[in-house]
Amino acid sequence: MHVPDGVLPIAVSAAGYATAGAATWYSLRKINQKENPQEDVPKASLLTAAFFVASWIHIPIPPTSAHLVLNGLLGAVLGYYAFPAILIGLFFQAVMFQHGGLATLGVNATIMGLPALLAYFIFRLRNIVGRDSRMWTGLFGSLAGASGIGVSVVIFSVLLITFIPAHIDAEVERASIWALSLSHVPLIIIESVFTALVVLFLHRVKPELLNG
Amino acid sequence: MDWIDQYADVDSALHRWEPRHKLVGLMSLIFAFSFVQDLRLLPAMLAVTFILYLVSKLPLSYLLTRLRAPGFFLLLVAVWLPFVSGSTILLRIGPIALRQEGWRELLLLVAKFISILTTGTLLFGTASFLSMIKATRALGLPPILADMTLLSYRYLHEIGGDLKTMVTAMGMRGFRRRRLNGRTLGVLASLVGSILVRSYEQSERVYKAMVLRGYGRSSRSRGEFQSCPRDTAALGGVLLTAIGFVVGEVILRKLGG
Numbered sequence: 504m505h506v507p508d509g510v511l512p513i514a515v516s517a518a519g520y521a522t523a524g525a526a527t528w529y530s531l532r533k534i535n536q537k538e539n540p541q542e543d544v545p546k547a548s549l550l551t552a553a554f555f556v557a558s559w560i561h562i563p564i565p566p567t568s569a570h571l572v573l574n575g576l577l578g579a580v581l582g583y584y585a586f587p588a589i590l591i592g593l594f595f596q597a598v599m600f601q602h603g604g605l606a607t608l609g610v611n612a613t614i615m616g617l618p619a620l621l622a623y624f625i626f627r628l629r630n631i632v633g634r635d636s637r638m639w640t641g642l643f644g645s646l647a648g649a650s651g652i653g654v655s656v657v658i659f660s661v662l663l664i665t666f667i668p669a670h671i672d673a674e675v676e677r678a679s680i681w682a683l684s685l686s687h688v689p690l691i692i693i694e695s696v697f698t699a700l701v702v703l704f705l706h707r708v709k710p711e712l713l714n715g
Numbered sequence: 716m717d718w719i720d721q722y723a724d725v726d727s728a729l730h731r732w733e734p735r736h737k738l739v740g741l742m743s744l745i746f747a748f749s750f751v752q753d754l755r756l757l758p759a760m761l762a763v764t765f766i767l768y769l770v771s772k773l774p775l776s777y778l779l780t781r782l783r784a785p786g787f788f789l790l791l792v793a794v795w796l797p798f799v800s801g802s803t804i805l806l807r808i809g810p811i812a813l814r815q816e817g818w819r820e821l822l823l824l825v826a827k828f829i830s831i832l833t834t835g836t837l838l839f840g841t842a843s844f845l846s847m848i849k850a851t852r853a854l855g856l857p858p859i860l861a862d863m864t865l866l867s868y869r870y871l872h873e874i875g876g877d878l879k880t881m882v883t884a885m886g887m888r889g890f891r892r893r894r895l896n897g898r899t900l901g902v903l904a905s906l907v908g909s910i911l912v913r914s915y916e917q918s919e920r921v922y923k924a925m926v927l928r929g930y931g932r933s934s935r936s937r938g939e940f941q942s943c944p945r946d947t948a949a950l951g952g953v954l955l956t957a958i959g960f961v962v963g964e965v966i967l968r969k970l971g972g
Contacts, residue, residue, distance in 0.1 A: 507785050508835070509827030510792065513749040531857055541931045544859060545922040546915060548866030549874070553914035555867070556874045557907045560882075563892045563899065573907075580911065584863075591864050595871070598839045599719050601785045605742070605835045606749045663792070675799070693900070700904030701911075709912045 504572060504659045505596065505611050508604030515666050519610030526586045526616055533583040547584035555592045562693060569690060574615045575651020576698045578622030579644060580705070580712055585619040586612070610662065618654035622647035626702075626713075634714070640706045641699045648698025649691055656687040719781075719836070720844045727772040729841040733946040734850035740953035741838040747957035748830045753967040754819060756960060757826040763956060764830040771837050781836050782829070789828050796821045844868065849939055866921075874914055881906060 511519075534540050554577050561568040578585040590612045596602040603611045629636075629643040660683040705712045723730070729737070748760055768778065801816025839847055848868065852861035890902055922930075 505788075507789050507792075507828060508745075508831035509749070509824055509829075510789070511749075512752075513746065516746070516749055527857075527860070531859055534859060539931075540859065541862075542922065544862050545866060545925060546918040548863045549870050549914040549918040549921065550911060551863060551867040552870045552874045553910050555871060556878050557910055559875075559878070560903060560907065561892070562903065563895050568892075576907075587860055587863055588867075591860070591867055594864070595868070597835070598844070601781050601832060601836075604785075604831060605838075606745050606831055693895070697900055697904055697907075700901055701908050704905055704908035705911065708908065709915060712911065712915055 504614065504655060505593070505603035506607045506614070506659070506663060508606045511607060511610060511662070511666050513606075515662065516606045516610060519607065519613050521609070523586075523590060523609040523612040523616065526613070526620070527590060530583045530586040530620075543584065547581055547588060550581060551584075551588040551591055554588065555595060558592075562697070564689065564693070569693075571694055571697060572615065572652050572655065573694070573698070574619040574655060575622040575648035575694065576644075576701055578619035578651055579626035579647045579698070579702060582623050582627075583620075585623055586616040589616040589619055614655050614658045614662070618651045618658075621654060622651040625650055637703060637706060640713070641703050644702030645695045645699035647702075649695035651698070652687070652694045653691050656684055656691065660684045718844070719839045720842065722773050722777060722840060723843045725772050725841070727770060727841065728949075729767070729771040729837060732841070732949055733940055733942040734842050734846050735853055735940055736942060736946045736950040737838065737842065738847065738850050738854065740950045740957075741834050743954055743957040745831050745834050745838075747960040748827055748834065750961050751827065751964055752823065753964055754823060755967060756963055757823070759963075760830050760960065761826060764833045767837055768833055771841050773837070773840055777840070778833060778836060782832060785832065786828070789824065793821050793824045796824075853940055870914070870917075870921075874910065877913060878906075878910055881909065 534543070537543070554573055558570055558573055561570050574585075574589060577588060581588050590608075593603055593608060593611050593615065597604050597608055597611075626643050626647040629639045632639050634640070660680045664679045664683065702713065732740075744763075751757070751760055797813050797817035798811060799814070799817065800820055801814035803815040804812045805815050805818070806813040842850075845865070845868070848861065848864050851864075852858075856864075885902070885906065892899060892903075925931075
């Protein structure tokens with residue numbers, strides 16, 4: 504789900520940078536409101552690296568395999584650090600592995616990062632119903648995982664099909680967006696279950712990781 | 716694994732170019748390339764990219780390796796364009812028709828992709844990755860973002876090594892990722908959870924070590940980079956080239972055709 508360089512018009516790339524800039528500003532503003540904002544920087548940094556590494560793990564989906572996006576999990580664990588973490592992760596991917604691109608970095612950060620923030624807000628709802636409950640932790644973890652990748656898929660599909668420079672009619676365009684989104688449904692289900700399992704693991708082993 | 720800055724110690728004009736100037740210059744060029752929509756500008760765009768790559772003295776194999784994976788994705792996305800996009804039919808074989816507009820779009824996408832990706836490779840392949848991150852910080856990247864980028868990069872290899880060891884250990888204990896079922900997902904979720912817990916615990920030690928060394932108290936060192944007139948001249952030249960593409964595109968659009 505990385506939009507490569509050269510595919511989108513410059514206006515969309517610029518709008519992506521503007522959205523990513525606003526989301527980064529909002530996240531940093533929230534982080535700087537903490538008593539000691541620097542205290543969490545090493546934690547967020549090492550977890551950013553850990554998420555980046557974790558996305559290398561492939562899940563078998565016979566006859567092939569797919570890697571997970573994990574942006575919902577990232578939102579649940581990192582909170583307001585999620586957007587900067589995704590921006591950094593995508594920057595590494597663009598520079599080191601040419602997944603995505605430098606001109607489309609803002610667009611890709613928006614595709615992955617805004618749903619991660621949404622996932623954080625959804626996961627935070629468990630504080631209302633009871634953060635110590637395994638059932639609620641699993642349920643909100645699952646919702647965070649599904650919403651993270653689900654919203655990303657929708658934004659990605661709409662952007663790619665609407666702005667790729669093609670002379671295709673509106674009906675075909677709408678059908679393509681639906682087809683591309685629906686093809687990701689198995690991945691959304693897997694990511695939802697996987698996020699719930701990881702969140703339950705953390706709830707059992709290191710609950711403070713989920714209380715950020 | 717091949718790292719982007721594996722040829723950072725080659726001696727070339729691009730390697731000697733001061734990182735802040737290089738960042739501003741080549742990023743401007745990347746955005747100018749993104750702006751191009753007219754096919755008549757593509758030869759000039761590819762020529763500028765080719766000349767820059769020649770100047771960098773980087774091996775061609777290095778670029779081809781970097782183009783391979785994203786190129787495959789681009790083809791998947793764009794290969795259908797000549798068959799579905801546009802109304803001017805060039806050739807019809809049964810139900811399949813090749814369309815002129817689609818060919819033009821495919822050509823544009825591929826040329827822009829090659830130029831932008833090559834310029835990005837030049838940007839981060841002709842200096843150490845660390846110095847490029849420091850250059851972004853010197854150009855005004857927020858301190859929290861800069862610190863996170865540097866620390867993440869520092870621990871990326873280490874955590875990657877941890878993951879490799881854990882996957883090997885799982886394999887030796889009989890775990891095989893062949894089928895998608897609850898057990899496979901559960902084991903992989905525990906693996907991801909363990910990586911997160913280990914990183915979190917390590918981060919607590921890292922923070923204490925950083926505080927002991929004065930993290931958060933001392934002011935940032937200034938004057939990490941020093942530029943000379945040659946760097947400024949190179950930046951001026953590249954900026955003029957970038958502006959040239961933007962102006963050329965605007966003129967060609969007005970002229971139409």
